[in-house]
Amino acid sequence: MAKILLNCILASLFLSTLSCANVQPQARAHTVTVEGQAAINKGMPLLAKKQALQDAIRQASMQSSATIHSRTLVDQNNVSLDTVSMHTAAAVSNTKVIKEWSADNIYHVVAMVELSADNSCTPHYRKRIIATAFPLVKQEQVIAYETQDLYGGIPRELNNLLMESGEFIGSNATNINLYPRADLAPELQDRTAYRPSKVMQIAAANGVQFVLSGVIRDLEVESSEYMRGAGPLAFARSLARDVVARRGIGIDVYVHDGYTGALLLQQRYVDDVIGDVFIPATYSVGSERFNATSTGGKIAQIINQASTDIRRSLSCYPFTTRIIEIKDDTVFIDAGTQERLNVGDQLVVYSTTGNDLHLDGGLSFIGKDKQAVGILTIRTITPRYAIGKLEVPARELGVKVGDWVKSW
Template sequence: MQLTIKRFIFFIFLTFQALITHANGFVVLEDEQSNSSISVPEETKASSTPKNIPPVCNIPSAHYRKKIAATFFPLTKPENSKINDFKGFEKGIGRDLLQRLYSTGNFLVKEAESINLYPDTEIAPYISEISTADGTSLLASIEKDLDVQYVISGVIRDLSYSDYSNKFNLPFRFVSPIDQPNKPKRRNIVIDIYLHDTLTEELIDKRHYSYTITNGMVKPDYDIAYGSDEFFATAYGQKFDDILIQQATAIINTLSCRPYTIRIIDKDKKDIYLNIGSQSRVKTGDILTMYHADKDGGSFNSNTSRKQFGWPKSKLRITKVFPAYSIAVSDQEEVVHLEKNKEYILVW
């Protein structure tokens, strides 16, 4: 009899706690890896963009707008996204990241959502030796076709959900009387995001995000598009917003420490044509330093290691600027020996 009374009192206590949680309009987002949780308004509309982020490395080329693209994000488990669910993660995540970067005013962006760098998600971030028809690698092809130096890619590894919650960390399943039966209460987000340099084909950065949302809407009763206001108003969408703020900030910080690379697209006896224009904030009179492509000499920090970019070769001065390209002259006669599309200029 006493055990029955205790169980009844405990049940009343849990029900009261659940009512308070719903009445306050807040949900708890738990990070299973760090055992941390954050409270956010259940109906928060997210349109967050990293702003006023001071550069980690204050280099002279920091004011030039970097060129970046984002590819398709494949789902490791396509069955995680079904009918009457959130839709469009595969193309939406990259598009969302590009919009956030573009909003800072420091990036020129290109969508490459038709390109899947990881047909086999198990080997990501390794890019298989699949080349284009002309024999170039996929990254080199992206650089050539889209005129971008950097590419964002990734793999969505888990979006699975379950039909119960355990926000009180009980040793058994508890369903509050106010909860809807068979309504998903718990859902995972596991995603890897990568950043490559298309010119060197170097993996510059990789990040792993793993979270479990244990309350609020984690699966709708009808299709909701990823990136919509309705999506970001949910607990699940709010966590994606948090992830992409972190990722956009990481990209900004990482690329602020790398030299700006410019490709020579053509030349004549005295003029050098460069794939950087007014859209990238280059101006008439800007001085650029060209380096030998011998991977020796000067260096810069990348992922705590030193990367080589050659010895200074000559100085170039911008004489004419157009939206997508510019014309420069060299201070040395050896410019006549340059090969277009094979020589690069690194602005430090």
């Protein structure tokens, strides 16, 4: 009896040790109080306040893991260029201004900045994203009697998960293929002189911030060559391939910024399955029957993981929309309550300050030079659009229809 009791005690201690060993310490957010400053230009204190708050956030981030590069150029005993660039692993989850004032044409902000422990942010606004087709690199890898829904179904279901998260407003354009040569993706092959990229055209035409795309790089079923031979065994193995086989799965997912055409996310997901690897023609992506198949279940897992990765990657990315109408100092923007805008919100207006930007001797259009020129304060909200006021009339700032409005 004593021996049994001793064994129970030792087992309890062993299990307790395992339990403690598996407990991971939870990362905690780090809060710091910092001061930021910015010059007040053209009598616009709201813009200076926004820039001072950004400076405070930079100061807070520098207290985390950061890499800083600075450069100063002196021309005729005067500083002609003084720049500082910084990369930090810290992401800001919350900020609170506790004191602000202006002196000598400088705006000062003292803020409490909470740095996220997991390098993610809590999105305040919902961002618009459009899903385009996921073409197959090798069409022959999906046979005729299998489902033909992968091309549009994978991006459609991925977009649905992003919308269900509450962080995105999604739309589908799965009839559009960004990659005529899927094997070269994410390179865009349809460059046209003096015109924005296809990504930027799609984003502007559909009023979205991000463009989701991808390619199905691999769905190959293992070769049957090793099954060749003579005799009943070789014949049986060849027949068994139609029931039990191995299939590779490889899917690339990309997200572009629709305003600049920049590639923000590129991720490859690979897996394989063994068993009945074919998906019947009547099954559509996202359905229970699709997910119940070996290949469909793995694809569903990849879609779920890609949704998580996209949300994490874009959580700290600023919300952006466009100006759709200007009347004196009243500005209408292409976002409203569905994007979670509120009366009193202040957004930074970015306007074209120069000519279009080109490369390759002027043949490749890459965008427009945009600079922060003012602050738009939201006064009226509707579900589809919002109306705001600028500190200075739009004509004095050079603000035009089509210019950008961003949360930072």
